[in-house]
Amino acid sequence: MNQKTHRLSVIKKIIRSEYISSQEELIERLEESGVSITQSTLSRDLKFMHVAKIPHKEKGYVYVLPNSSRNDIGVSTNLSDNITDIAFSGNMCVITTKPGYASAISVPIDSRGIHEILGTIAGDNTILLILREGFDIDILMEQLCALFPTLKTL
Numbered sequence: 091m092n093q094k095t096h097r098l099s100v101i102k103k104i105i106r107s108e109y110i111s112s113q114e115e116l117i118e119r120l121e122e123s124g125v126s127i128t129q130s131t132l133s134r135d136l137k138f139m140h141v142a143k144i145p146h147k148e149k150g151y152v153y154v155l156p157n158s159s160r161n162d163i164g165v166s167t168n169l170s171d172n173i174t175d176i177a178f179s180g181n182m183c184v185i186t187t188k189p190g191y192a193s194a195i196s197v198p199i200d201s202r203g204i205h206e207i208l209g210t211i212a213g214d215n216t217i218l219l220i221l222r223e224g225f226d227i228d229i230l231m232e233q234l235c236a237l238f239p240t241l242k243t244l
Contacts, residue, residue, distance in 0.1 A: 094135075096125070097120075097125050097127060097135065098135060098138075098139060100120060100123050100125050101116070101120065101132075101135060101136075101139065101141075102139070102155060104116065104119050104120065104123070105141065105153045105154065105155055106155065109146060109148075109149050109152040110152060110153050111146070111149040111150055111151055111152050111153075113129055113132055113133065113136075114129075116132060116153070117129065117132060120132075136153070139155065139156075140155075140156045140197075140200070141153050141154065141155060141156075142154055142156070142193050142194060142196070142197045143193060143194070144169075144191075144193070144194035144197075145190050145191060145194065151190070154194075154197070156197055156200070156201050169191065169194055169195050169198070169238065170237075170238035170239055170240040170241070171240060172187050172188045172191040172194075172195065173185060173186070173187055173191075173195060173238055173240060173241060173244070174186045174187060174188060174244075175244060176234075176241060176244055178227065181220065181221040181222070181223055181225065182218060182219065182220060182221065183218075183219040183221060183230070184216060184217070184218055184219075185216070185217040185219065186215060186216055187215050187216070187217065188215065189214055189215045190214060190215070191215065192212040192213050192214055192215050192216055192217045193212045195212070195217060195238070196210045196212035196217045198237050199217070199219070199234070199237065202233065202237060204230065204233045204234075205222070205229075206221055206222055206225040206226060206229060206230040206233070207219050207220070207221060207222075207230070208220045208221065208222055
C-alpha cells in the first residue's frame with residue numbers, strides 16, 4: 091500500500107470512529123496513529139475524499155465521509171427539518187437551510203447522483219444546484235423528496 095493510500099485509509103478510520111471537529115485535532119490523531127502530515131496535505135486529502143462537516147450538538151461541527159450513516163444522538167438525524175425553502179430559476183435551484191446546514195444537506199444530494207443535477211455549491215445556509223438543460227422538475231423533486239421528505243411541505 092503506498093503512502094497516500096495508507097494515509098487516506100487512516101483518515102477514514104478515524105473519521106468513522108470518532109467525532110473530529112478540526113484539522114488540528116485530526117492531525118493530532120493521525121500522528122498518534124503513526125501518520126505524519128502537514129495541514130495543507132490534510133486539507134487536499136479531505137477535499138479529495140469529499141469529507142464534509144455537519145452540525146453536532148456537543149462538538150459544534152464534525153467531519154463525516156460521503157454516504158456516512160451516523161445516526162447518533164449527537165448528530166441531527168433528520169437533516170430535512172433544517173431545509174427552509176426551495177426555489178427555481180431557469181436551470182438553477184436554490185435550497186435555503188438553517189445556518190450551518192447547507193454543506194451537510196448537499197452531501198447526500200451529491201452522493202445520490204441525480205441525473206438532473208450537474209453540480210452543487212454549498213455555502214453556510216444556501217445550496218445552489220446547477221441543473222441540466224431541459225431537466226424534468228417532477229423527476230428532480232421526486233428524487234429530492236426521497237432524500238428530504240419535508241420538501242413536500244415547502
